[in-house]
Amino acid sequence: MDKQTPLVEMKNMSIAFGGIRAVDDVTVDLYPGEVVGLLGHNGAGKSTLIKMLSGAYQGEGDIYVNGEKVEIHNPRDARNYNIETIYQTLALADNLDAAANLFLGRELMTPAGTLDDDAMEAETRKIMGRLNPNFQKFSAPVSALSGGQRQSVAIARAVYFNAKILIMDEPTAALGPHETQMVAELIQQLKAEGIGIFLIDHDVHAVLELCDRASVMKNGQLVGTVNIPDVTDDDLLSMIILGKKPGEKAEGAEA
Amino acid sequence: MQDNAKSFFSKLGIDTRLLGMIGALVVLWIVFDVITGGRFLTPRNLFNLSVQTASVAVMATGMVFVIVTRNIDLSVGSMLGFIGMTVAALQVQVLPDILGLGHWSIWIIAALAAILMGAVLGAFQGWIIGYLTVPAFIVTLGGFLVYRGAMWWVTKGQTQAPLDATFRLMGGGAEGTLGETLSWGFGIVAAVAAVVLILMSRRRKAGHGFTVKPVWAEGILIALAAGLILCFVWVMNSYPIAKGAMKRIARAEGIELTEGMVWYHGVAIPVVILLAVTVIMTIVASRTRFGRYIYATGGNPEAAELSGINTRLLTVKIFALMGALTGIASIIASARLNAVDVGLGTLDELRVIAAAVIGGTALSGGFGTIYGAVIGALIMQSLQSGMASVGVDAPLQSIVVGIVLVFAVWVDIVYRRRTGQ
Numbered sequence: 144m145d146k147q148t149p150l151v152e153m154k155n156m157s158i159a160f161g162g163i164r165a166v167d168d169v170t171v172d173l174y175p176g177e178v179v180g181l182l183g184h185n186g187a188g189k190s191t192l193i194k195m196l197s198g199a200y201q202g203e204g205d206i207y208v209n210g211e212k213v214e215i216h217n218p219r220d221a222r223n224y225n226i227e228t229i230y231q232t233l234a235l236a237d238n239l240d241a242a243a244n245l246f247l248g249r250e251l252m253t254p255a256g257t258l259d260d261d262a263m264e265a266e267t268r269k270i271m272g273r274l275n276p277n278f279q280k281f282s283a284p285v286s287a288l289s290g291g292q293r294q295s296v297a298i299a300r301a302v303y304f305n306a307k308i309l310i311m312d313e314p315t316a317a318l319g320p321h322e323t324q325m326v327a328e329l330i331q332q333l334k335a336e337g338i339g340i341f342l343i344d345h346d347v348h349a350v351l352e353l354c355d356r357a358s359v360m361k362n363g364q365l366v367g368t369v370n371i372p373d374v375t376d377d378d379l380l381s382m383i384i385l386g387k388k389p390g391e392k393a394e395g396a397e398a
Numbered sequence: 399m400q401d402n403a404k405s406f407f408s409k410l411g412i413d414t415r416l417l418g419m420i421g422a423l424v425v426l427w428i429v430f431d432v433i434t435g436g437r438f439l440t441p442r443n444l445f446n447l448s449v450q451t452a453s454v455a456v457m458a459t460g461m462v463f464v465i466v467t468r469n470i471d472l473s474v475g476s477m478l479g480f481i482g483m484t485v486a487a488l489q490v491q492v493l494p495d496i497l498g499l500g501h502w503s504i505w506i507i508a509a510l511a512a513i514l515m516g517a518v519l520g521a522f523q524g525w526i527i528g529y530l531t532v533p534a535f536i537v538t539l540g541g542f543l544v545y546r547g548a549m550w551w552v553t554k555g556q557t558q559a560p561l562d563a564t565f566r567l568m569g570g571g572a573e574g575t576l577g578e579t580l581s582w583g584f585g586i587v588a589a590v591a592a593v594v595l596i597l598m599s600r601r602r603k604a605g606h607g608f609t610v611k612p613v614w615a616e617g618i619l620i621a622l623a624a625g626l627i628l629c630f631v632w633v634m635n636s637y638p639i640a641k642g643a644m645k646r647i648a649r650a651e652g653i654e655l656t657e658g659m660v661w662y663h664g665v666a667i668p669v670v671i672l673l674a675v676t677v678i679m680t681i682v683a684s685r686t687r688f689g690r691y692i693y694a695t696g697g698n699p700e701a702a703e704l705s706g707i708n709t710r711l712l713t714v715k716i717f718a719l720m721g722a723l724t725g726i727a728s729i730i731a732s733a734r735l736n737a738v739d740v741g742l743g744t745l746d747e748l749r750v751i752a753a754a755v756i757g758g759t760a761l762s763g764g765f766g767t768i769y770g771a772v773i774g775a776l777i778m779q780s781l782q783s784g785m786a787s788v789g790v791d792a793p794l795q796s797i798v799v800g801i802v803l804v805f806a807v808w809v810d811i812v813y814r815r816r817t818g819q
Contacts, residue, residue, distance in 0.1 A: 199704055219706035234704045238697035238764035248701055250687055250703035258683040263605045263790075 150175050150339040151226075151308055153273040156195055158202030165191045166202060167363040169189050173308065173339040178330060178351035180313065180371075181343045182383055183360035189343050190231065192360070197221045197228040219248070227306035231313045231343075233297040237286035241278075244285055244340040245300045252254040270299045274329065290320040295362070309333060312343045327353060347379045348371075409615045415758050415813065417737050419773045423780065430784035438784060441637035446635070447776075447783055449570035451699045452668035453478075453731040454746060458753040459679040460723035462718045462771045465754055466696040468763035469527065469534035471717070473541030473726045475746030477519055479738075480545035481728040486558035486738040492561055507566035513725040518719020519545070521714050530714030535672030542747065550740055559737030569668035572643035578635050581664030583643035589624040590671075596620055630665075637663045660679025668730045672772070675726065679767060692716065697764035752799075756806045760814070802811045 149172040158166045166188045173179050181189040194200040199219035206213050208224045215221050221228070224284040228234075235244045249359040251266070253259045264281055271278040275295040285293055294317060303311055306385060311330075315323040330340060330353055344350050350357050359366040359382040367388040369378070407417065417801060431438040457474050464471045472604045487507045496597040524540055560566075576584055595617060603610050612615075639647070641662045648655045683689040695702040696707050703709055727746075732738045757774030759766030781802060785795045 198706075217706060218704050222706060228704070230704065232700070234698070234701035235695035236694040236701050237766070239694060243694070244701075247690070248707055250690060252687075257681070258690060259686065261602050261606050261608070264608070323515075349726060378495070 147174055149173060149207070150177075150209065151196065151211075151341075152205075152207040153196060154194070154205045154207070156192060156202055156206075158191060158195060158200055158203035166195070166359055169204075169360065169363075170295050170360045171365070171368065173341060174316050174333050174335045175307075175339050177356065178334060178340045178354045179229060179302055179353035179368075180241065180357035181341060182347065182350055182364075182379060184345065184358055184383060185359040187383075188363040189360050190312055191342060191363075193228070193312065193343060194307075197226060197310055198229065222239055222249075222304070225305060225307035226310065227301035227304060227308070228310040229297050229301050229312060229314055231316065233293055235297060237273065238284050240284055241271070241288075241296045241299075242281065244296055245270075245303060247300075250278060266303070267299070270303050271295065273380075274299050275325070276301070290317040291319065291325075294318060294322065294326075298326070301371045303332070306333075309338055309340045310343070311340060313345075314342070315344075315349065338341075345378050345383075347383070350379070359383055409612060409651035411611055411615070412619075415770070415810075416773075418813070419757065419770065419777065421592055421772065425775050426777065426780050426784065430780070430788065431671045433788050434784075437787060441633050441663075442786070443783070444633055445637045447779060449734065450673040450783060451665045451776050451779040452570075452666075453727040453734070454749045454753055455672050456675050456727040457569045457720075457750040458673055458732065458745070458757070458771035458775045459768050461750050461754040462679075462722035462757075462759050462766040462768055463692050464534070464720050465712065465751075465759045465761060466692055466763060466766045467716060468699070468761075469713070469716070470751070470761075471523075471525065471534065471720055472747050472751075473484070473538040473539045473545060474720065474727075474750050475743040475748070476542045476549070477516065477721065477724045478518075478728045478731060478746055479668060479740070480549040480552070481512050481725050482732040482738045483513050483549045483552045483558065483740070484515060485509075485728065486613065486732055487553050488562060489562045490560075493562075500563065504562045504740070505568075508562065508565055509568070509729055511810065512720050516721035516723070516725030516728070517718045518721070518738045520724070521718035523723045524714035524717025524723070524801060526719065528710035542621075542633050549742075553799065555644040555740055557737055557739040562739075565729070566733050566736055568667055568671065568685035568729050569731075569736070571667045571734070572639045572663065573647060574667045574733070575634075575664045576667065576670065578662050579665045581635055582633050582667060584670065585628050591628045593620050596623065598632075598705050634665045634669075639663055646760045668734065671726065671730065675723065676768055676772050683768055687714075688715065693764060749775075749778060752803050755810075756803065758810060760810075777812060 152170075152172040154170050156166055157164065158167045159193065169188070169192055171179065171181070171192070181193065183189045189201065195202045195204070196206065198215045198218040201216060206215060208226075213224055215224070235249065236357065239247070241336060242260065245267050246263045249264045268281060275292070280292070280297060285296055290295070294314065298314070307328045313328050318326065321332060322365060330342070341344045342350065342354060354371050356368055356370055358368040358377060359379065364387050368390065371381075374389055381387050381390070425440055445517065457478070461474070463469060485508045493501070493507060507632045519541070523537050526532050528535045552577065575581070596616065600610050600616060602691070644659075644661055645655060647661070670789050683692070691702065691707045693714055694705070695707060699709060720770060721767060731742060735742070753775035754766065754771045755761065755774070756777055757767065757770030757772070759771060778799065781799060782795060785798060790798070
């Protein structure tokens with residue numbers, strides 16, 4: 144699979160906020176049908192790194208999609224490259240209903256140029272029927288939904304628009320065991336469809352279970368990228384906590 | 399019993415907040431009518447009430463968008479005065495010299511100038527708020543002072559009067575109405591449009607296989623909508639024009655007046671303008687991308703930006719729209735008085751904000767309806783004219799309006815907490 148062109152390559156990414164280098168010269172890549180975990184403590188820079196891919200932040204470095212260099216200046220650009228993001232905060236407008244959130248920024252319009260709310264609701268019913276058949280509250284604002292229901296709206300938004308590259312920022316943080324299992328199944332399903340997924344998490348076990356590879360970050364820098372079958376949870380933990388790659392004796396030497 | 403009533407209204411699909419506001423309005427009207435011994439609910443008073451409400455209500459529809467996006471506009475009263483004075487000077491001092499006194503195009507140029515001026519001033523404020531990120535409260539507080547001062551500079555404080563005769567029609571009065579026949583035509587067209595819209599929406603929903611309201615509920619809604627519109631026209635058509643004004647109109651139009659002849663007002667032109675603004679703003683709020691983005695930004699600004707919405711440009715557009723509506727309100731207010739003095743629009747910003755807030759617009763952002771703001775303006779105006787006709791002193795009027803404003807917002811907060819919004 145290394146011979147293939149990566150779906151995404153982020154090379155030498157850096158960004159600083161007020162003198163603090165939140166992300167410092169990080170390079171990661173992602174292949175079709177692959178799940179790459181991004182691990183690290185809070186503040187390690189994993190969310191910031193990924194926000195440069197989703198267009199929320201503009202930093203330095205080069206981004207390649209399917210081997211071609213791209214410029215991503217805003218979330219709209221990212222969406223045009225079929226990069227979809229499920230944010231940790233879910234990024235839902237609580238006062239709007241599920242359909243309005245799902246289509247936010249990409250509304251379906253009638254021929255007369257007005258919002259086609261009925262068509263959007265019909266589409267929302269279809270996709271929610273697939274993702275979360277129990278979902279019924281189509282006319283309520285999303286503030287009235289449970290954590291899992293809100294999560295499924297955020298996931299539906301990413302899936303509906305044919306994501307090729309999916310970024311999931313702690314998708315199971317607010318979920319119960321049953322819903323977590325649902326997300327795990329969904330990830331397997333999307334993987335089988337050839338979608339590449341960046342999964343940000345600080346739960347080592349979730350990453351071991353769901354990911355093919357993992358990139359670990361600490362203090363804005365990349366500790367290393369490992370193949371999941373080659374490592375144990377202790378290896379990953381020592382990368383996260385001590386910043387050491389497996390087999391490494393001291394910080395700094397490449398394995 | 400209570401549960402029955404609840405399910406009855408939920409089947410009708412009318413939200414309880416609207417019912418509450420209409421209930422408050424009806425109670426207010428009945429109380430004033432009883433106290434004044436039947437002088438409040440007369441065609442004459444309702445006609446005046448509708449005209450007096452128009453200017454503030456037009457601005458309140460724009461204030462909904464401003465407040466929904468967690469901003470505020472304190473400048474609208476001063477801006478109304480500044481625009482009113484400029485446009486009055488334009489039609490009293492400038493245009494007659496160029497085009498000749500009473501030229502047919504003066505009112506069009508003046509009206510367009512008012513709207514354009516408002517849009518430009520508003521857009522400029524919106525640019526400072528959106529792109530330079532100065533808080534709206536400060537920017538519009540600055541505007542509040544700047545426009546009131548600028549208004550004085552336009553004419554060195556001189557009152558401008560009289561305004562162009564055609565322009566004046568937009569302020570209401572005996573001439574500034576649709577007249578009986580046109581009013582009926584207007585009412586019938588509006589009623590038919592309302593019925594068609596309700597039926598079309600029902601067919602679209604059924605086409606997608608959604609559950610629709612029961613037929614009886616839809617029937618009641620249609621009857622209510624058409625009935626209210628036609629009832630309003632009937633009341634406006636029951637207010638006879640005074641003898642003096644009749645003679646004036648008859649002379650102007652070359653009609654022979656005979657004994658026992660009676661003409662009626664009909665719907666006032668400023669009210670027609672208000673209704674048009676209300677319909678257009680409702681469509682903008684609920685049927686366009688612009689409106690959807692306004693509510694999304696108010697609900698969660700970060701989510702809106704992550705969805706690719708340019709929230710800065712959105713702020714510019716919202717304030718430009720607020721300004722344009724202030725321009726329209728300025729036309730109505732100056733035309734109604736047939737003169738502009740330096741006090742025009744004083745305290746209007748507070749009336750407009752109060753109308754929007756009483757109408758259910760949440761200062762925390764994300765919630766607010768156009769019809770709510772219009773009804774809010776009507777409630778405020780009813781309270782004020784009602785107290786005036788009862789004979790309450792002006793200082794006491796202010797006290798009552800202030801208390802009612804705080805009380806209404808408290809009720810709204812309790813309502814939101816109960817319904818979990």
